[in-house]
Amino acid sequence: MSVLGAIAVLGGLTFLLAIILIIANKKLYVYEDPRIDTVEDMLPHANCGACGYPGCRPFAEALVLQKSLPGKCSVSSDDGRKAIAEFLGVALGAEEKQVARLACAGGTNVAINRARYNGIQSCQAAALISGGGKGCFWGCLGHGDCEVVCDFDAITMDEHGLPVVDVDKCTACGDCVEACPKDLFSLQPISHRLWVACKNLEHGNAILEDCQVACTACGKCAMDAPGELIAMKHNLPVVNYAENHNTQIPIQRCPTGAIVWLDDNGVAIKGKESAPIIRKGSRSMGSS
């Protein structure tokens, strides 16, 4: 068996296999729109899922198939979205910007802890131990799971242990909504200014022992609000944003400042009759 023979055998074998592969390639060819790759490159590669698709590539596929619009991507800049819309020749489909809003205002300066928690510094872990050490069962535990989970550095914990959302940086990806064991975050269109910053379900002033800015379910805001703007549900005011009243009236008579008006930067403005909280330091442990 000469070298030439070996070459002939191997050459023949590879030639045969090559033919099989060429035929298979023709039969099993999958057409992929080349625009998908281009659009994917134009997207921010954050894979955050805010658009409603599992990642940037599925979103790019949806864009090319015209099942979605570039405006759904809340992470891209305006120019980026426009570039994609122009590239695909579709409408921009601008969506109103959404931001994460926290339904709690009980920082350490206004709310007490009934127990000191010394375990793993995570809200998820703390919540497992009879709901965490906070006096108010519904309130923010302040260990900053949301700050950790935020990919865009939009959440920082303030000096009273409450997360503050940077409205400009927030992309409404919803990670903080999932991270919070107390379900305090929700995504809201930025035009929703009237905001109930409390989630406690108790009725009456007893809750003020635990938190000075809690909603006591007095119902004054619902009474003052025009039309059907606010309804009391489970001892909390629920704002019906579909009513579309751009008014600050409901916050004015709130005794604790649990219902607030948010300005452009997400800073809460409280009503005139709410008791001013000027304490800088923390409240001590619960009354014993």
Next chain:
Amino acid sequence: MNTESLGTIFLNAALVNNFVLAYFLGICPFLGVSGAVKTASKMGMAVMFVMVISSMCAFGIHTFLAAINAPYLQLISYIVVIASTVQLVEMFIKKMSPSLFRSLGIFLPLITTNCAILGVALFQTNKGYGFIESVVYALGAGAGFTLALLLIAGLREQLNFADVPQISKGTALTLFIAGILSLCFMGFAGLGAQ
């Protein structure tokens, strides 16, 4: 000529001398694609398919090379055949299930370099199996590979929710399980022919 019954060959390849857990071949996808039972089972199927096809081809090539008296071409020919088969499977999966194609990722083309497949081709030649025996041997090896993959994938899925020490999370834990599984399979040793 070998005198084992087909059932013995199958069980021998699948359990007693399991390619992953007794021979330690094909460890790469065993650790890489065992995160979810669904993906693991598909990967197992793909490997089994490639094993059977390449085993058939290997038998043909072996006979042919023996006829022209050139057994030194055996290894290189096997590799060429396996590579082509994997290409074929890759095209097929991309056509049939793009999502599976993406979840298998780099491990699909890496079946080419999966030593378990070359192992099947070489072992069957060494043992002098006939055509039917070779196919059964490849089926058994594929089933054993799938079984090992499914076992570890199931364990890993359960352990996702278990409270394990921080230091052993991830790869370390997977290696622990792999070792324990391998120990379990050692219990089969000596049941069949080596």
